[in-house]
């Protein structure tokens with residue numbers, strides 16, 4: 001474990017036990033009244049807690065940014081389609097009390113149904129952690145999160161760690177890598193010492209992942225980084241604005257959907273599988289690596305870890321069989337499937353893995369199927385130009 005050199009005490013002790021600090025003005029450069037707030041976040045001024053007065057004798061207020069669930073880039077993110085999805089549900093589904101979002105990704109779709117009981121699931125641990133942060137009903141100490149994030153943003157780390165040893169000057173600068181590695185290690189240490197609960201840990205990891213994604217030198221995914229570009233943005237964590245009033249029965253899972261499906265009971269199951277051969281574990285391997293924090297060996301130019309266990313059948317030629325197996329296992333009154341019309345429009349990589357005829361045949365065995373369509377400009381990596389891309393919703397009203 002490395003130690004930062006401008007702040008020589010562990011954050012946990014500093015933040016949670018308020019230990020003696022030798023020379024606070026020299027050790028900790030608190031940034032207050034920062035002016036460079038990004039346009040999609042706003043700042044709050046937080047009065048300092050009494051514990052911290054010896055840390056910042058000069059600072060009576062500290063500022064921080066906040067972040068919302070949609071404030072990140074994610075392939076297939078349905079945030080912009082929420083009005084369409086909500087409208088279809090409102091007009092066609094009745095008495096929905098429990099919704100299961102089983103390929104949840106960022107959790108954007110679940111966030112549109114926060115007045116209901118929510119069940120989320122995703123194969124990636126990084127998404128599970130964010131879903132836990134946004135939707136768990138476990139109470140958390142918001143002041144603690146704010147104070148830690150302010151301190152994390154202020155720290156300057158000079159010693160190398162797993163992140164700087166493996167990722168320096170790739171997606172992030174060496175300095176930002178040191179900071180990412182330091183913060184992630186500190187979160188884990190605090191959690192293991194019982195000073196953060198599960199939700200607080202999830203909130204801090206989510207904040208770190210969102211901050212990394214904001215500055216990563218990528219075209220939106222981590223298959224490659226942009227060489228030779230200036231690292232003009234630097235890591236800055238924001239406070240996730242997560243509700244303290246989530247439904248106490250919300251549950252978040254981190255399983256393969258086909259293993260989980262028969263154990264879930266919901267009124268409406270929403271399915272948003274990957275559409276093509278692009279594996280999410282490849283596209284987001286750096287975020288997954290940091291979320292898991294198992295510090296595996298990484299390989300190749302993009303510094304990927306071994307992702308064998310994270311590969312999805314829905315990105316392969318097994319997709320139709322996996323989908324049939326899944327639909328058979330689902331126990332719900334309604335199944336709502338998002339799938340685009342890219343069956344044969346792009347290249348081998350971007351072509352959809354499920355054919356419309358198979359979708360209709362498989363869902364048709366379960367009940368009546370209605371199809372809704374909306375034009376949609378998909379998030380691409382900038383290389384592909386695809387015409388007439390439409391996003392469809394297949395609603396299956398299941399036979400009871």
Ligand SMILES: C[S@@+](CC[C@H](N)C(=O)[O-])C[C@H]1O[C@@H](n2cnc3c(N)ncnc32)[C@H](O)[C@@H]1O
Nearest residue numbers: 076077078103105106108123256257272280312
């Ligand atoms: C199209 S994205 C979902 C996007 C999400 N609706 C959103 O708005 O952010 C598909 C998700 O399915 C997950 N996934 C892929 N295969 C899976 C599997 N077999 N079981 C569970 N999740 C899987 C991926 O990790 C990815 O996050």
